[in-house]
Each structure stands twice: as structure tokens, then as C-alpha cells.
Amino acid sequence: MAARSESAGIGVAAKVGGVLLFAIGLFLFLPTVLLVTVAMLPTAVALVVDRSASRTGWLCVGGLNFAALAPSLFSLWFETHTLEHATAIIGNVFTLMMIYGAAAFGWLLYMTTPEIIGAFMQMTSTRRITTLKSHQKRLVDEWGPEVAREDGE
Numbered sequence: 194m195a196a197r198s199e200s201a202g203i204g205v206a207a208k209v210g211g212v213l214l215f216a217i218g219l220f221l222f223l224p225t226v227l228l229v230t231v232a233m234l235p236t237a238v239a240l241v242v243d244r245s246a247s248r249t250g251w252l253c254v255g256g257l258n259f260a261a262l263a264p265s266l267f268s269l270w271f272e273t274h275t276l277e278h279a280t281a282i283i284g285n286v287f288t289l290m291m292i293y294g295a296a297a298f299g300w301l302l303y304m305t306t307p308e309i310i311g312a313f314m315q316m317t318s319t320r321r322i323t324t325l326k327s328h329q330k331r332l333v334d335e336w337g338p339e340v341a342r343e344d345g346e
Contacts, residue, residue, distance in 0.1 A: 224269055224279035231283050232262045235296035254299035261295030 219226055236255035243250035265282045272278065282288055333341045 224274050224276050225266070227276065228265065228269055228279045228282055229262070232265070232289075232292045233258055235293060235299075239296075239300070250300070250303045253303040254296050257299035257302075258292065258296040261292045265292070 233255070236251055236258045239254040240251040265288055269278055269282060329341060
């Protein structure tokens with residue numbers, strides 16, 4: 194019984210320590226947290242809204258969203274890591290248009306790619322069927338109609 198309460202105490206201490214480290218990290222990296230939170234909103238929306246079976250829409254949206262955010266993040270990290278600089282980046286309409294536009298392009302890719310791939314596969318399948326039918330006709334001409342039986346015998 195004593196070992197059980199000691200391990201529970203360690204668990205609580207670890208949780209409290211984790212929360213404290215998180216709070217300190219949040220305070221130290223507040224400009225980054227602010228910028229990432231505002232910029233990555235489309236990714237969070239994609240994570241919540243996507244109801245497809247694979248639920249991978251957020252990956253496409255998030256990848257392009259983060260790619261467009263990266264230059265602003267580097268500017269924040271390597272120039273001045275202050276709240277003023279973070280809010281200046283967020284307040285720049287062209288930066289937000291680039292970040293949110295990339296996320297919109299991610300949605301566009303996610304929505305259109307399956308249709309494009311499906312159309313391509315349909316075209317290649319149709320071409321393959323045509324090729325196989327011409328090959329079958331050539332075999333029937335060479336070997337006779339018995340080769341073209343469909344009953345599997």
C-alpha cells in the first residue's frame with residue numbers, strides 16, 4: 194500500500210512539474226505561441242471539420258499553412274522575439290493573405306486531387322481495355338473463337 198501512494202505522489206509531482214514547465218515555456222515563447230496560434234487557425238479548422246474516412250485533410254492544409262508561416266517565424270526568431278514584432282507580423286495583411294492563402298490552396302489540393310487521380314486512372318483503364326481487346330481480337334484471328342470464351346473452361 195505504501196509503494197502505491199509513493200508512485201501516485203511521483204505521478205502528481207510529475208504532472209505539476211509538467212504544467213509548470215509548460216507555463217514557463219508559454220511565457221518565454223509567447224510571441225511564437227501567439228503567431229503560431231493565429232496563423233495555424235485554418236489547420237485547426239481543417240482538423241475539426243474534416244469528416245472523411247481518412248481524416249487527413251488537416252495534413253494537406255497544415256503542411257502548406259506551416260510552409261507559408263515559416264518565413265514569418267524565422268523573422269520572429271532571428272530578428273526580435275517580442276510581442277510587438279509578433280503582432281506586427283499578424284497585422285500585416287499581405288503576410289496573413291500569404292499564410293491563409295496557402296492554407297486555402299491546401300484545401301483546394303485536398304479536394305481536387307482525388308478527382309484528378311480518378312480521371313487519370315479512368316483514362317488509363319479505358320486505354321488498357323482497348324489495348325487488351327485488340328490483342329484478344331488478334332488472338333481470336335490467329336487461334337480461333339474458342340480462345341475468346343468467357344465461361345472459364
